[in-house]
Amino acid sequence: xxxxxxxxxxxxxxxxxxxxxxxxxxxxxxxxxxxxxxxxxxxxxxxxxxxxxxxxxxxxxxxxxxxxxxxxxxxxxxxxxxxxxxxxxxxxxxxxxxxxxxxxxxxxxxxxxxxxxxxxxxxxxxxxxxxxxxxxxxxxxxxxxxxxxxxxxxxxxxxxxxxxxxxxxxxxxxxxxxxxxxxxxxxxxxxxxxxxxxxxxxxxxxxxxxxxxxxxxxxxxxxxxxxxxxxxxxxxxxxxxxxxxxxxxxxxxxxxxxxxxxxxxxxxxxxxxxxxxxxxxxxxxxxxxxxxxxxxxxxxxxxxxxxxxxxxxxxxxxxxxxxxxxxxxxxxxxxxxxxxxxxxxxxxxxxxxxxxxxxxxxxxxxxxxxxxxxxxxxxxxxxxxxxxxxxxxxxxxxxxxxxxxxxxxxxxxxxxxxxxxxxxxxxxxxxxxxxxxxxxxxxxxxxxxxxxxxxxxxxxxxxxxxxxxxxxxxxxxxxxxxxxxxxxxxxxxxxxxxxxxxxxxxxxxxxxxxxxxxxxxxxxxxxxxxxxxxxxxxxxxxxxxxxxxxxxxxxxxxxxxxxxxxxxxxxxxxxxxxxxxxxxxxxxxxxxxxxxxxxxxxxxxxxxxxxxxxxxxxxxxxxxxxxxxxxxxxxxxxxxxxxxxxxxxxxxxxxxxxxxxxxxxxxxxxxxxxxxxxxxxxxxxxxxxxxxxxxxxxxxxxxxxxxxxxxxxxxxxxxxxxxxxxxxxxxxxxxxxxxxxxxxxxxxxxxxxxxxxxxxxxxxxxxxxxxxxxxxxxxxxxxxxxxxxxxxxxxxxxxxxxxxxxxxxxxxxxxxxxxxxxxxxxxxxxxxxxxxxxxxxxxxxxxxxxxxxxxxxxxxxxxxxxxxxxxxxxxxxxxxxxxxxxxxxxx
Amino acid sequence: xxxxxxxxxxxxxxxxxxxxxxxxxxxxxxxxxxxxxxxxxxxxxxxxxxxxxxxxxxxxxxxxxxxxxxxxxxxxxxxxxxxxxxxxxxxxxx
Numbered sequence: 009x010x011x012x013x014x015x016x017x018x019x020x021x022x023x024x025x026x027x028x029x030x031x032x033x034x035x036x037x038x039x040x041x042x043x044x045x046x047x048x049x050x051x052x053x054x055x056x057x058x059x060x061x062x063x064x065x066x067x068x069x070x071x072x073x074x075x076x077x078x079x080x081x082x083x084x085x086x087x088x089x090x091x092x093x094x095x096x097x098x099x100x101x102x103x104x105x106x107x108x109x110x111x112x113x114x115x116x117x118x119x120x121x122x123x124x125x126x127x128x129x130x131x132x133x134x135x136x137x138x139x140x141x142x143x144x145x146x147x148x149x150x151x152x153x154x155x156x157x158x159x160x161x162x163x164x165x166x167x168x169x170x171x172x173x174x175x176x177x178x179x180x181x182x183x184x185x186x187x188x189x190x191x192x193x194x195x196x197x198x199x200x201x202x203x204x205x206x207x208x209x210x211x212x213x214x215x216x217x218x219x220x221x222x223x224x225x226x227x228x229x230x231x232x233x234x235x236x237x238x239x240x241x242x243x244x245x246x247x248x249x250x251x252x253x254x255x256x257x258x259x260x261x262x263x264x265x266x267x268x269x270x271x272x273x274x275x276x277x278x279x280x281x282x283x284x285x286x287x288x289x290x291x292x293x294x295x296x297x298x299x300x301x302x303x304x305x306x307x308x309x310x311x312x313x314x315x316x317x318x319x320x321x322x323x324x325x326x327x328x329x330x331x332x333x334x335x336x337x338x339x340x341x342x343x344x345x346x347x348x349x350x351x352x353x354x355x356x357x358x359x360x361x362x363x364x365x366x367x368x369x370x371x372x373x374x375x376x377x378x379x380x381x382x383x384x385x386x387x388x389x390x391x392x393x394x395x396x397x398x399x400x401x402x403x404x405x406x407x408x409x410x411x412x413x414x415x416x417x418x419x420x421x422x423x424x425x426x427x428x429x430x431x432x433x434x435x436x437x438x439x440x441x442x443x444x445x446x447x448x449x450x451x452x453x454x455x456x457x458x459x460x461x462x463x464x465x466x467x468x469x470x471x472x473x474x475x476x477x478x479x480x481x482x483x484x485x486x487x488x489x490x491x492x493x494x495x496x497x498x499x500x501x502x503x504x505x506x507x508x509x510x511x512x513x514x515x516x517x518x519x520x521x522x523x524x525x526x527x528x529x530x531x532x533x534x535x536x537x538x539x540x541x542x543x544x545x546x547x548x549x550x551x552x553x554x555x556x557x558x559x560x561x562x563x564x565x566x567x568x569x570x571x572x573x574x575x576x577x578x579x580x581x582x583x584x585x586x587x588x589x590x591x592x593x594x595x596x597x598x599x600x601x602x603x604x605x606x607x608x609x610x611x612x613x614x615x616x617x618x619x620x621x622x623x624x625x626x627x628x629x630x631x632x633x634x635x636x637x638x639x640x641x642x643x644x645x646x647x648x649x650x651x652x653x654x655x656x657x658x659x660x661x662x663x664x665x666x667x668x669x670x671x672x673x674x675x676x677x678x679x680x681x682x683x684x685x686x687x688x689x690x691x692x693x694x695x696x697x698x699x700x701x702x703x704x705x706x707x708x709x710x711x712x713x714x715x716x717x718x719x720x721x722x723x724x725x726x727x728x729x730x731x732x733x734x735x736x737x738x739x740x741x742x743x744x745x746x747x748x749x750x751x752x753x754x755x756x757x758x759x760x761x762x763x764x765x766x767x768x769x770x771x772x773x774x775x776x777x778x779x780x781x782x783x784x785x786x787x788x789x790x791x792x793x794x795x796x797x798x799x800x801x802x803x804x805x806x807x808x809x810x811x812x813x814x815x816x817x818x819x820x821x822x823x824x825x826x827x828x829x830x831x832x833x834x835x836x837x838x839x840x841x842x843x844x845x846x847x848x849x850x851x852x853x854x855x856x857x858x859x860x861x862x863x864x865x866x867x868x869x870x871x872x873x874x875x876x877x878x879x880x881x882x883x884x885x886x887x888x889x890x891x892x893x894x895x896x897x898x899x
Numbered sequence: 900x901x902x903x904x905x906x907x908x909x910x911x912x913x914x915x916x917x918x919x920x921x922x923x924x925x926x927x928x929x930x931x932x933x934x935x936x937x938x939x940x941x942x943x944x945x946x947x948x949x950x951x952x953x954x955x956x957x958x959x960x961x962x963x964x965x966x967x968x969x970x971x972x973x974x975x976x977x978x979x980x981x982x983x984x985x986x987x988x989x990x991x992x993x
């Protein structure tokens with residue numbers, strides 16, 4: 009609450025220099041007792057605390073009148089009867105709010121978020137008490153402190169010290185009688201500015217709760233201590249023409265005359281619509297207000313506002329309207345409750361537009377809603393930021409607009425400002441005697457200060473079992489002639505997206521024969537290369553032209569990727585690919601949103617003609633933007649084909665080199681998904697199966713391309729590995745291969761092969777830096793590699809041996825597939841590579857693939873891995889010798 | 900300190916007479932004082948004052964005071980009133 013304050017001059021700790029040793033000893037004694045009380049209070053149970061709280065509430069209620077009388081007698085501020093109400097609100101209403109709330113130990117459990125909130129008392133609170141509400145403020149703060157197991161040292165305003173101290177005594181004695189620790193509430197005897205400064209800066213004081221004038225609040229915040237500084241207000245009121253005028257006028261009078269206007273949330277300037285202005289004034293007059301003429305208003309302004317400071321005169325605070333009128337020589341009726349002074353603007357030239365904690369109300373006649381709102385904003389900014397505002401209206405739009413425009417913590421609607429802001433009487437605001445004014449008022453909160461502000465709330469955050477997923481197309485047909493399954497899908501217009509070579513060798517005709525007979529079939533031939541923007545644009549045009557309801561992607565990864573993007577743009581033409589390709593860390597939390605609303609819908613059936621990329625089931629697609637010289641990766645489960653047909657007849661004629669390249673891509677997918685930080689039981693089984701199949705059948709398919717079983721198994725392996733990495737993602741091997749392949753134009757599988765043994769060794773070490781991974785418990789990569797070695801029957805006893813055997817097994821497989829075993833073997837000179845390495849490392853680091861790698865790659869580690877791949881292993885002859893003897897383990 | 904000595908010197912602090920127990924113990928203490936707090940569930944301001952006195956007295960006489968089986972709630976209270984540096988603490992397991 010705002011009031012002239014004895015604390016306003018407290019500016020710096022230097023003020024404490026003037027304290028004598030005796031006074032310091034006295035203050036230290038207070039602090040020591042409070043500190044001990046706070047410590048002992050920590051032992052109290054909720055039941056102990058609630059017993060004390062109820063007792064002090066009852067004591068306060070019982071003494072409400074006596075304390076009110078004492079306050080008025082001492083301060084000469086306010087109305088005794090209203091102060092009784094204040095004391096009762098401070099006790100009864102506060103109790104009603106706190107009584108069933110937990111404030112000790114666990115105060116809230118949020119099982120759905122795995123969170124538990126635990127209350128920790130603050131300790132010693134130093135509390136300033138204003139002249140305007142000395143007894144009610146003490147009652148309120150004692151209840152809050154007892155409920156939260158804190159000790160409070162009170163420093164009441166000097167002119168309200170006796171009543172403040174008496175209230176503290178009453179609360180303290182009652183609390184002690186009911187078991188509270190000694191020293192729990194104390195009151196500084198005749199506090200001085202130096203005392204306050206000393207206490208504010210004392211290390212044992214944990215929180216300052218400064219309810220007072222701007223000086224007190226500023227001093228509290230300047231102390232460097234956590235503070236609840238609750239300062240002045242200047243409440244604008246908009247009385248809009250649709251309001252219930254009878255109700256509004258009475259409410260304003262109730263509020264502005266309550267305790268002679270000492271509550272800082274009370275109305276200060278009422279802005280009245282032109283249409284109702286005269287009627288409103290008539291009602292005010294009828295109910296006991298005196299509306300000043302221009303001359304009277306000027307006289308009033310000169311008297312109650314200090315012309316030097318522009319603030320209200322302290323002597324007017326909490327005085328009756330008739331007394332103020334008499335003082336300035338106004339002739340008013342004896343029963344006058346309120347003095348109303350019309351003003352023509354806001355600011356220093358209009359003195360009555362500031363806060364007036366007495367029954368003087370400024371009014372303004374507004375010609376329009378806009379003008380009314382502008383004046384309210386001006387009043388709000390003339391000392392009332394963050395505090396309280398009031399609007400009377402039946403127009404919901406205007407009420408909301410007012411709420412948006414006016415910066416106050418409390419926006420009271422169709423009810424009295426002062427009592428409304430106190431909470432729990434006219435609305436459901438939390439009852440308080442301290443109004444947080446937000447940053448606008450230099451405060452840390454806009455809340456009605458309550459028990460929770462007297463607590464440190466600790467949050468016990470348990471590790472969450474994050475939801476994981478396993479998403480793949482819901483229809484996958486596999487094995488020889490699986491393409492026959494196409495017949496079951498009805499279509500009127502089917503577009504086959506493929507490349508020229510596949511059309512030439514008859515694959516398109518094979519597919520065409522299996523499409524349902526009702527469909528008109530169109531073939532869209534695209535280049536056999538990573539899809540470019542212009543290719544996608546052309547494809548989308550064809551889909552639209554033929555009104556396709558079914559898209560069949562027949563080809564390798566590039567063709568299927570192209571079809572995915574074409575489908576996306578066909579179904580949602582406004583989709584912005586650039587935006588959809590924005591980087592992300594977690595698929596579920598990413599910024600880009602894939603279109604949910606589709607203009608049209610088409611089924612996408614993917615028929616792969618290579619055994620490696622797995623694009624037929626993945627949610628990924630790569631697009632090349634040649635104009636901008638960059639590639640973008642799109643990732644969303646909506647991109648995944650609806651149906652995948654894994655028919656090995658389409659890979660029987662794959663050349664050896666392509667078999668090896670795509671096969672190693674499949675193997676790398678399995679390895680990386682297997683150790684990924686996103687790996688799950690669901691992806692592990694796929695990764696392991698794919699690994700087993702690829703290790704066994706890849707060399708056979710490579711050595712004997714017409715081996716139908718080997719082709720079939722490798723085709724399945726590629727799809728199964730893709731099911732794993734679609735959900736677990738890949739790792740640093742792919743990041744390195746992407747960077748290296750793009751820079752030196754090396755096929756993806758071949759680039760993967762160059763990195764693979766080194767990456768396994770790298771991931772199996774104790775990481776220099778662990779990757780944060782909520783899905784994994786402990787570091788598992790080396791153990792998972794060991795399990796893979798077991799599955800492949802590679803031998804070894806210890807984890808280290810098994811990992812080593814796995815690396816050797818991979819090396820032998822790569823040798824058998826005829827891969828170059830070092831970057832050097834590709835004919836790239838050391839000098840050229842050395843020049844490229846910094847950029848390669850940077851590109852690899854920026855690649856999203858490694859985000860699911862079990863080990864977080866550091867830049868220097870990426871460089872090291874590139875150099876290892878450059879040098880290679882150098883054991884080729886030895887392995888070839890073993891291979892000739894037919895002893896290639898696990899194959 | 901071996902087990903026998905520890906048991907011999909261990910003074911049990913009574914639940915109902917904490918202050919008196921502490922004062923008596925302080926009076927008789929010579930070189931080391933071992934106090935068993937196993938039965939103490941809660942401290943009040945008198946007990947804290949007595950502990951402070953005991954710490955003052957022990958410092959004057961150069962006596963080491965070891966508190967046994969202080970439960971963690973009491974330990975937190977002693978921490979908050981800055982008494983923990985003035986005593987040694989031993990748990991039951993130790």
